[in-house]
Amino acid sequence: MKQEEINLGFDSNAAINRNNNQENELVNQFMEKEGTGLNLNSDKDLEKKLANQFTKKEELDRENELVNELVNQSNESLEAQKIDPFAKGRERLASIGEFFSHTKDKAISLFKKIGGALSRFGSKAKSFGIDVLAATLSADVLAKKGYEFASDKVGEAKEFVSEFVGSNYDKARDFTQNKTNQVKEFAQDKVEMAKDLAFYTAGKTKEGLEKVGHGIENRYNKIKTFAENAFAAAKLEVAKIKDAYRQKMNAIRLNRLTAEHEKILQEEQKASEKAEKLRLKRESLLEKIGLLQSVENAS
């Protein structure tokens, strides 16, 4: 029963009061027995009796202390929540912001690494006389396309997933639905590219290398788009979750305020009715006092 009261956390004095009552009851019982002439045979009996009563009192004191401690703990927790019931939610929402930031940094680092390989590949393509491919895979162009893969290109590079507006997020919405197909497509691309590389290895023609190069560029772009869309889709999803959360929390707040407002209006209504009754009673009383006076004055 005590535990139940502690859990509720609102009637913290109930358990203590009950213990105090028990304590008083014991003292009363003792006093009653003394008062009604209970015959204690010796001082030893009295000593024993008193010792028992004091032991019981000590037990009750300890119990009270424990109850107090638990009630205080429960109330502290409740008070903390009352102080700021939204702290936990805010903390979680801040952590997703940090997660996105970390993921973004990681993605930039991954694309920096591949950017270096692409740029070197572009140089080789150029030395092989495949200028178009070399141009599309040059460090400058790659930097402008997306990633800060070289320290001297940082200024030109745009951020991983630049600020999305409108249609960009439409793509992100489609991403989740089409992800399975994209993953399959990636696997097919790999098979095709392996075939192209085998063909080039056998013939070592300029056309063969050009085909391999375009395959590389295509795959790089697809991975880049996949990463950007995955990131944007996650951000979009979190935005939806946040909206839903805000709506729920605000609905609870609104309902409480509405209920409190209605309660006060009802109390005002009751108070108004009570005031009217009192007014009528007062008038009636005044009338009767007047009548008494009239009777007195009547001759």
Place this chain on the structure above:
Amino acid sequence: MNKQELIDKIKASSIEATRKQQIINLLENNDLTLDIKEQIKTLIQEDIDSDLSVPFTPEDYSAMNAATEQMSNEIANVENELNKDMEFVENELNDLETFINDTGKVIDEAQIDALRNEMQN
């Protein structure tokens, strides 16, 4: 509602002065991207949550805890999904890098062959 109408609405609102100015600055200096909208919504929500005088009941606290728990779980799912996607991207990029390096070796061989042919001729 266009941006100016939104600014006017914010200006006329009961939002606390400092937050109000922060929101107006965000609106005046940025496009209405998802991130900017989120920042504005967060500021408005902070303003709402700053009123701690609402006499919430234990049932309210319980409902709020449940909502927070649900939100937290849903966000964890998004985190897991994005982690998986980024892991996929990392693997794909590693594969592509290997492929580029393999191709580079073939190009080197081709260039050596071309030089050898030139020297022989």
